[in-house]
Amino acid sequence: MKRVIVRVWRALRPVQWRLLWFTRAKFMVGVTGVVRDAEGRVLLVKHRFWSEGRQWGLPGGYAKKAETFENTLVREVREETGLEIRVRSLLFLKSGYRLRAEVGFEAELTGGTMSTDSFEILEAGWFPPDDLPEGLQEPHRLLINGPHEACT
Template identity: 30%
Template structure:
């Protein structure tokens, strides 16, 4: 899979928050995130937008259907001075708060809804997740527009814009 991605990676992660204010988190079965709480996440596939990818990844890993309502931020870094590793972090809401969690057992060992306090103080969350849970991210989120056409000359089949409406 790494060779298919080349040296510029685009991943997505979803901060899914239910009506009780709890965050949907997963424990991976592999990588540096194995056994610690992190966000449902994965890579954008050919032919999909980043926001479509996060909805797919949340569903695949947790069984929860969600919708994207905004963009929280971008995590970006370079691995071993060689690979550009980028992740768009979206704010999502579950479509139905009564959905049952269904774990993708190949990649995920556990899925839970946890409070911000549990994420920040529990000692089992990733550094990125702890940092995000420690701040009021949502008053600074970028909002989504899907009704914009940048011009037919560009031949977009899908075009979405995330921007700050002003705070």
């Protein structure tokens, strides 16, 4: 029986991806970045659409089709703040949500001039890790202080 299944699967090679697409779960992927400047400060943005009192957080957004997660973070930071970054390393990858997965990266400032997207972002700023604003999302605070704390 296994040999028959293997033959059928191999015969379906031209349409395998389409079959998998229809039979597998679909997820959005949220990408977040802990962006630091040369002084070690962290870039935070105040999101217009997040809950009152919990609007401060790390920059990020959802990946587009065929976009690498690193490129998603570069694009989102540029759109939200006008800044240019270099993605350094993966901090976390979390699944288990119903419709999304979350990816977090460490990144560094490489250039640009701060100018916020006034539709989505109320304000943005650089904060020392030991002096973060009130209203910062707790998972983001944990991620800034070390991914080991955010992933437990």
